[in-house]
Amino acid sequence: xxxxxxxxxxxxxxxxxxxxxxxxxxxxxxxxxxxxxxxxxxxxxxxxxxxxxxxxxxxxxxxxxxxxxxxxxxxxxxxxxxxxxxxxxxxxxxxxxxxxxxxxxxxxxxxxxxxxxxxxxxxxxxxxxxxxxxxxxxxxxxxxxxxxxxxxxxxxxxxxxxxxxxxxxxxxxxxxxxxxxxxxxxxxxxxxxxxxxxxxxxxxxxxxxxxxxxxxxxxxxxxxxxxxxxxxxxxxxxxxxxxxxxxxxxxxxxxxxxxxxxxxxxxxxxxxxxxx
Numbered sequence: 001x002x003x004x005x006x007x008x009x010x011x012x013x014x015x016x017x018x019x020x021x022x023x024x025x026x027x028x029x030x031x032x033x034x035x036x037x038x039x040x041x042x043x044x045x046x047x048x049x050x051x052x053x054x055x056x057x058x059x060x061x062x063x064x065x066x067x068x069x070x071x072x073x074x075x076x077x078x079x080x081x082x083x084x085x086x087x088x089x090x091x092x093x094x095x096x097x098x099x100x101x102x103x104x105x106x107x108x109x110x111x112x113x114x115x116x117x118x119x120x121x122x123x124x125x126x127x128x129x130x131x132x133x134x135x136x137x138x139x140x141x142x143x144x145x146x147x148x149x150x151x152x153x154x155x156x157x158x159x160x161x162x163x164x165x166x167x168x169x170x171x172x173x174x175x176x177x178x179x180x181x182x183x184x185x186x187x188x189x190x191x192x193x194x195x196x197x198x199x200x201x202x203x204x205x206x207x208x209x210x211x212x213x214x215x216x217x218x219x220x221x222x223x224x225x226x227x228x229x230x231x232x233x234x235x236x237x238x239x240x241x242x243x244x245x246x247x248x249x250x251x252x253x254x255x256x257x258x259x260x261x262x263x264x265x266x267x268x269x270x271x272x273x274x275x276x
Contacts, residue, residue: 027029
């Protein structure tokens with residue numbers, strides 16, 4: 001990890017909570033959706049991949065290893081260093097793991113080095129406005145009941161940031177999009193139970209270390225219901241899944257035109273349009 005990257009997440013705690021989630025009945029509906037979508041997206045790519053790696057996907061991973069002549073499944077670790085050789089892979093995937101990375105630019109640069117020329121990165125991560133309802137409800141309840149606000153929901157990258165990071169890592173032809181999933185629950189406590197079953201509760205280093213007062217929790221749930229409930233009383237929870245894909249550069253790929261190399265100017269095109 002870069003020495004300049006801020007350390008936001010307690011990855012040791014992340015591993016413990018993910019292991020605990022696997023020991024109970026895990027909530028996998030978001031991961032199942034992503035894995036199905038990932039395989040559909042890969043099926044649309046008209047080329048064969050012989051060497052692949054799955055980076056930190058929870059559970060059993062996103063790819064079937066028998067599809068590839070060479071396959072590496074990198075399990076989540078405290079360390080963010082990837083045990084991958086330079087230019088050793090045609091394909092790297094990651095499903096719902098990169099949102100808990102302290103040095104995302106560094107991890108993307110490691111993936112770029114591990115890809116062969118014209119190798120593909122396809123990943124999905126939580127981002128955008130995910131859990132904005134829970135964030136707002138906790139902030140309002142703590143401000144009202146305790147006179148201050150503590151970090152409760154992790155800061156998430158937005159779509160533009162992710163696209164810029166792909167380019168910064170030296171990857172070509174970056175494409176990003178978002179899949180917004182709105183899930184309804186009986187109340188805020190049912191949502192929080194699902195987050196525990198995902199292994200996705202608060203792992204911020206700056207998190208509050210003492211139990212939240214019961215009055216604050218009850219007020220949070222009331223604010224959540226007041227602001228984000230539907231007519232039937234069930235609350236909404238937003239999950240934004242950010243999709244990112246990019247390729248290791250290769251001479252066969254399309255290149256953007258050099259500045260000034262266009263055969264016709266924008267000014268001339270506008271003048272022609274004005275005459276029609």
